[in-house]
Amino acid sequence: MLACATMLAGPNSASVAYPNDDTLYSTAFLDLRAGPQLLLRVPSMSGRYADFRLLDMYTNTIADVGVLTDGGRGGTYAFVGPGWHGIIPKGAVRIDVPTPDAWLLGRTQVKGPADLLAAVELEAQYSLTALSGHGSGTTGGPSTLACPAPGLPSSTSLGFLGDLEKDMAADPPTAADGPVVQAMAAAGIGPGRTPGATSSSNAAGYLKALRLGASLLARAAGEGSTTIWTGYTRGAVAGSYGTDYLERARLAEETLGTQVPTQAVYFSASRARSGTTTTALAGTRSYDIRFPAGDLPPHGSYGFWSITLYNAAGSLWPTRSTATQSETKHPASYEVPTAHSPSSCRPAIPVRRT
Numbered sequence: 175m176l177a178c179a180t181m182l183a184g185p186n187s188a189s190v191a192y193p194n195d196d197t198l199y200s201t202a203f204l205d206l207r208a209g210p211q212l213l214l215r216v217p218s219m220s221g222r223y224a225d226f227r228l229l230d231m232y233t234n235t236i237a238d239v240g241v242l243t244d245g246g247r248g249g250t251y252a253f254v255g256p257g258w259h260g261i262i263p264k265g266a267v268r269i270d271v272p273t274p275d276a277w278l279l280g281r282t283q284v285k286g287p288a289d290l291l292a293a294v295e296l297e298a299q300y301s302l303t304a305l306s307g308h309g310s311g312t313t314g315g316p317s318t319l320a321c322p323a324p325g326l327p328s329s330t331s332l333g334f335l336g337d338l339e340k341d342m343a344a345d346p347p348t349a350a351d352g353p354v355v356q357a358m359a360a361a362g363i364g365p366g367r368t369p370g371a372t373s374s375s376n377a378a379g380y381l382k383a384l385r386l387g388a389s390l391l392a393r394a395a396g397e398g399s400t401t402i403w404t405g406y407t408r409g410a411v412a413g414s415y416g417t418d419y420l421e422r423a424r425l426a427e428e429t430l431g432t433q434v435p436t437q438a439v440y441f442s443a444s445r446a447r448s449g450t451t452t453t454a455l456a457g458t459r460s461y462d463i464r465f466p467a468g469d470l471p472p473h474g475s476y477g478f479w480s481i482t483l484y485n486a487a488g489s490l491w492p493t494r495s496t497a498t499q500s501e502t503k504h505p506a507s508y509e510v511p512t513a514h515s516p517s518s519c520r521p522a523i524p525v526r527r528t
Contacts, residue, residue, distance in 0.1 A: 183490060204276040206275070219246050231276070235413040256274065256346075
């Protein structure tokens with residue numbers, strides 16, 4: 175089932191990390207074991223950013239389907255699980271997914287309050303249909319996806335290793351992960367093993383390793399950005415990680431489902447500069463964000479840029495918190511009001527695919 179939001183995200187939204195109030199979100203979790211699932215229709219469109227991103231269960235972006243990839247022509251797409259053999263309908267584009275479970279996450283641009291109804295009407299033209307019986311052979315154990323999601327054990331507990339074993343059996347790692355999978359197996363971790371058993375003689379060693387992993391992740395969180403311009407940092411290249419497990423874990427913890435740079439580039443700021451001094455952004459002060467004439471962020475004919483304000487927890491402010499290119503002429507200046515000044519500012523700039 176494809177669930178499409180009909181209202182923009184607000185301060186209490188929790189469906190994605192660091193939500194925006196520029197796009198409506200669509201989401202579905204796919205179990206491809208019974209056969210391909212088809213995104214039956216992405217209609218043709220123009221002048222509006224829209225994208226459906228398909229992620230495997232290791233949060234790698236497998237494909238993007240939308241205006242930046244098809245030029246707004248729309249189309250039909252078949253998502254096929256590993257090991258599947260069969261025939262997809264004529265005219266459909268086959269997309270192979272390396273894990274039997276997958277996450278489909280869509281975004282449809284809304285150009286202000288008056289445009290919301292038009293965006294919702296466009297969403298009504300999206301459809302996702304299962305094609306059971308059109309083939310067979312998908313690999314992987316029973317899915318561990320559940321709705322509502324169960325409570326997760328701490329990542330520094332033995333229960334985490336038990337869940338990891340089940341998830342690896344349901345959605346096996348790829349061949350590229352072979353060396354790490356073998357090393358884990360040698361330590362008694364992985365499918366068919368019970369590292370989470372309380373009677374395990376290796377419990378102390380497992381717990382020590384889990385604490386070490388948490389400390390490595392905490393250290394990486396402070397080193398993952400590269401300074402691009404004064405006061406702003408550009409987020410790491412994200413969305414497809416290969417065997418960079420530390421970077422994948424860092425992004426999964428902070429912003430699960432981060433877009434690839436061909437779809438969006440993010441900059442953020444948590445400090446403001448005045449002369450040679452920088453201070454942390456605070457709710458007791460006001461700030462100006464200025465763009466010189468002719469130097470607004472590039473975005474192409476289907477993209478957009480925006481400035482979004484979040485609190486320290488990554489939630490939107492309780493007042494309208496976004497300024498976009500549709501509301502401004504060159505040059506542009508935005509004032510962040512005192513009562514709602516941000517702990518962070520994150521311009522989101524979807525860009526044309528090159």
